[in-house]
Amino acid sequence: MTKMDLTRRGVLKTTAAAGAGLALPTMFTSSAHAVTNDPMGGTVTLGFNVPQTGPYADEGADELRAYELAVEHLNGGGDGGMLNTFSSKVLDGTGILGKKVEYVTGDTQTKSDAARASAKSMIEKDGAIMITGGSSSGVAIAVQGLCQEAGVIFMAGLTHSNDTTGKDRKANGFRHFFNGYMSGAALAPVLKNLYGDDRKAYHLTADYTWGWTQQESIAAATEALGWETVNNVLTPLASTDFSSYIAPVLNSGADVLVLNHYGGNMVNSLTNAVQFGLREKEVNGKNFEIVVPLFSRLMARGAGENIKGIVGSTNWHWSLQDEGSKAFVKSFGEKYGFPPSQAAHTCYVQTLLYADAVTRANSFAPCDVAAALEGFEFDGMGNGKTLYRAEDHQCFKDVLVVKGKENPQSEFDLLEVVEVTPAAQVTYEPNHPMFGGDEASLGECNNGA
Amino acid sequence: MDAFFLQILNGLDKGSAYALIALGLTLIFGTLGVVNFAHGALFMLGAFCAVTLQRLLSLSFETIDETKTDFLGNPLKVKTPYVEGWFGPEIGGSIIDWAVPLSILIAIPFMIGVGYVMERGLIKHFYKRPHADQILVTFGLAIVLQEVIKYFFGANPIQTPPPDALLGVVNIGAPLGLELAYPIWRMVYFLFAVGIIGGVFSFLQFTTFGMVVRAGMADRETVGLLGIDIDRRFTFMFGLAAGVAGLAGVMYGPINPPNYHMGMDFLVLSFVVVVVGGMGSLPGAVLAGFMLGILESFASTTWATTTIPGINQIIIYLVAIIVLLTRPRGLMGRKGVMED
Numbered sequence: 001m002t003k004m005d006l007t008r009r010g011v012l013k014t015t016a017a018a019g020a021g022l023a024l025p026t027m028f029t030s031s032a033h034a035v036t037n038d039p040m041g042g043t044v045t046l047g048f049n050v051p052q053t054g055p056y057a058d059e060g061a062d063e064l065r066a067y068e069l070a071v072e073h074l075n076g077g078g079d080g081g082m083l084n085t086f087s088s089k090v091l092d093g094t095g096i097l098g099k100k101v102e103y104v105t106g107d108t109q110t111k112s113d114a115a116r117a118s119a120k121s122m123i124e125k126d127g128a129i130m131i132t133g134g135s136s137s138g139v140a141i142a143v144q145g146l147c148q149e150a151g152v153i154f155m156a157g158l159t160h161s162n163d164t165t166g167k168d169r170k171a172n173g174f175r176h177f178f179n180g181y182m183s184g185a186a187l188a189p190v191l192k193n194l195y196g197d198d199r200k201a202y203h204l205t206a207d208y209t210w211g212w213t214q215q216e217s218i219a220a221a222t223e224a225l226g227w228e229t230v231n232n233v234l235t236p237l238a239s240t241d242f243s244s245y246i247a248p249v250l251n252s253g254a255d256v257l258v259l260n261h262y263g264g265n266m267v268n269s270l271t272n273a274v275q276f277g278l279r280e281k282e283v284n285g286k287n288f289e290i291v292v293p294l295f296s297r298l299m300a301r302g303a304g305e306n307i308k309g310i311v312g313s314t315n316w317h318w319s320l321q322d323e324g325s326k327a328f329v330k331s332f333g334e335k336y337g338f339p340p341s342q343a344a345h346t347c348y349v350q351t352l353l354y355a356d357a358v359t360r361a362n363s364f365a366p367c368d369v370a371a372a373l374e375g376f377e378f379d380g381m382g383n384g385k386t387l388y389r390a391e392d393h394q395c396f397k398d399v400l401v402v403k404g405k406e407n408p409q410s411e412f413d414l415l416e417v418v419e420v421t422p423a424a425q426v427t428y429e430p431n432h433p434m435f436g437g438d439e440a441s442l443g444e445c446n447n448g449a
Numbered sequence: 450m451d452a453f454f455l456q457i458l459n460g461l462d463k464g465s466a467y468a469l470i471a472l473g474l475t476l477i478f479g480t481l482g483v484v485n486f487a488h489g490a491l492f493m494l495g496a497f498c499a500v501t502l503q504r505l506l507s508l509s510f511e512t513i514d515e516t517k518t519d520f521l522g523n524p525l526k527v528k529t530p531y532v533e534g535w536f537g538p539e540i541g542g543s544i545i546d547w548a549v550p551l552s553i554l555i556a557i558p559f560m561i562g563v564g565y566v567m568e569r570g571l572i573k574h575f576y577k578r579p580h581a582d583q584i585l586v587t588f589g590l591a592i593v594l595q596e597v598i599k600y601f602f603g604a605n606p607i608q609t610p611p612p613d614a615l616l617g618v619v620n621i622g623a624p625l626g627l628e629l630a631y632p633i634w635r636m637v638y639f640l641f642a643v644g645i646i647g648g649v650f651s652f653l654q655f656t657t658f659g660m661v662v663r664a665g666m667a668d669r670e671t672v673g674l675l676g677i678d679i680d681r682r683f684t685f686m687f688g689l690a691a692g693v694a695g696l697a698g699v700m701y702g703p704i705n706p707p708n709y710h711m712g713m714d715f716l717v718l719s720f721v722v723v724v725v726g727g728m729g730s731l732p733g734a735v736l737a738g739f740m741l742g743i744l745e746s747f748a749s750t751t752w753a754t755t756t757i758p759g760i761n762q763i764i765i766y767l768v769a770i771i772v773l774l775t776r777p778r779g780l781m782g783r784k785g786v787m788e789d
Contacts, residue, residue, distance in 0.1 A: 057604035244749035277618035304608030
């Protein structure tokens with residue numbers, strides 16, 4: 001007969017040891033999968049949050065086309081597009097880390113609340129592991145904040161406000177598109193060459209984050225040339241007729257009108273300015289000039305003849321002749337019958353960059369993906385050599401200065417590239433005052449779950 | 450001084466659109482007692498009549514130009530409008546150039562037809578329902594109409610330029626020694642609005658039909674007891690109001706490129722105009738339209754916005770509040786209306 005030497009202390013010790021032993025694998029397991037929407041099956045879901053209704057619906061539709069094309073290429077379909085020209089070669093057309101890429105879409109309506117709601121739904125209900133898209137800085141900043149809290153990566157679409165990667169920068173958010181500061185830095189030398197260094201500028205500015213930061217950037221860049229900023233008038237975003245804002249320009253002594261407007265605002269304010277004969281005017285012994293710092297081909301189409309000869313900047317244009325741009329235009333053009341917009345380009349590139357970062361990190365964990373994107377240098381995506389700067393998650397690349405074409409060959413041939421401004425000329429310090437200064441911080445990366 | 454007169458002109462110009470839309474709204478409210486929130490959509494439909502005609506006139510056949518390439522590097526397909534093929538580049542080009550004024554010819558029957566169908570098919574079922582129901586159904590209709598337009602024409606604004614002959618500016622202050630360069634088309638729009646308003650007033654004032662309508666607006670039941678089919682006349686007035694809104698939209702296209710949302714942009718302001726002018730008062734709607742247009746124009750000047758930031762966004766509503774508090778029936782409203 002075996003004697004069982006059971007004591008109270010022995011039982012407690014054994015129980016504690018057994019408990020710890022049983023808990024150990026669980027602790028490691030839960031740590032390994034502490035990621036929001038970590039894909040477990042054979043698919044991975046991306047969330048495309050674009051304006052499908054509202055004033056930017058056409059841009060949203062073009063963004064969605066680009067996303068669908070990117071998914072097709074990631075899954076091995078089509079001609080591969082920019083996968084063939086991308087300097088990183090880890091993407092092989094088998095999805096992301098061998099998982100087939102699927103997607104869900106949301107409608108931002110170009111409203112921050114609606115955009116956050118649709119992003120939340122895609123994360124919580126559809127299991128999206130990455131959110132991307134948008135055609136407005138207000139929306140981008142709102143959704144970026146949500147993604148930070150939820151612990152997913154946000155790859156911004158078309159957002160040009162300095163704040164997106166400035167004072168509102170987030171560790172989980174990344175922007176490929178350029179910004180207001182870069183527009184100013186790229187435009188200033190061209191404006192000097194075209195119009196001289198003794199000019200008086202009058203600004204009309206859309207009254208929200210993007211307008212404010214762009215105006216600040218353009219005014220600073222042109223004042224550094226010697227230009228004087230005569231006035232800056234904030235116009236409500238809902239404005240449709242700008243005639244009462246244009247009339248005071250005529251008597252202000254200004255000889256340049258800077259329209260810090262985008263979308264319908266830009267189309268209407270430019271149309272009104274041309275109607276009032278500003279372009280035929282002579283002030284201070286010089287021809288009156290109009291500048292539209294942020295151009296979009298889709299908007300240029302809306303402005304029609306009025307865009308001819310007007311100078312602005314853009315993130316990318318389909319007429320670029322580098323291999324990446326040509327590959328993308330070919331893929332997009334053959335699939336949809338017309339060339340892609342700059343919004344489509346940045347969204348397509350962002351999707352590929354995300355997939356590439358996941359693959360290089362060998363992980364879907366947002367913090368691993370972020371680490372792979374930070375400081376990542378790449379080429380072959382249409383903008384020349386590009387750096388995803390670690391400090392603020394902003395891409396630094398060449399910026400295009402464009403002009404409305406005088407004799408377009410087709411309905412798409414609206415802008416001509418005047419100058420390709422090198423990345424070095426538009427680069428700034430991460431703690432630049434226009435970007436939140438020393439107080440701006442990415443915060444902590446969030447894996448969620 | 451020049452800037453002062455320029456803002457007056459801008460105000461009259463803005464006021465033209467407000468007055469035309471508010472005139473239609475008042476006609477409908479005064480005759481049928483319906484609060485029509487789809488009236489802005491009728492303005493937008495008018496503008497898209499011009500867009501449609503411009504596109505129809507620009508329908509093209511393609512020829513291949515082997516010397517040029519498109520964005521994919523294929524030989525360029527050159528589009529030539531059929532009208533240029535049929536009538537030659539000069540006459541064909543002129544026809545396309547005058548698309549906006551020409552579209553008035555199709556907008557009048559089309560918009561009256563739309564108004565008739567709207568009234569007979571939908572609105573008449575809501576005559577005896579509360580105003581809240583009328584607002585909901587007409588607002589819903591407005592959203593449906595704008596979504597239909599967006600489906601076919603997209604969300605971005607579409608240029609509908611004026612004829613080349615009416616492009617540019619004219620110095621209307623020259624006889625007074627002033628520098629008052631003003632866009633020709635905006636002057637045309639103002640004169641057009643004055644003409645339409647004059648036409649509607651003349652129709653109501655000097656025709657038998659108009660006299661019966663005015664009598665019906667004053668006392669519908671008594672007119673009905675005289676054996677006059679006032680409902681049929683009121684249905685026509687709905688069509689006429691739709692026509693006025695449509696024409697206002699057609700001619701507005703060259704001022705600001707039409708988009709599917711333009712009706713909503715004007716709707717609320719036009720209702721404020723109606724309330725300020727006096728519900729059911731046609732002269733009130735016109736007066737308030739021009740007055741608020743001028744006020745809004747001055748409120749957008751640099752002096753005004755720096756003195757009172759944001760005044761440009763609230764001026765119209767501020768006036769509406771003051772009018773409603775001090776004279777609830779509006780500037781020219783009938784005594785008793787909205788004063789209960």
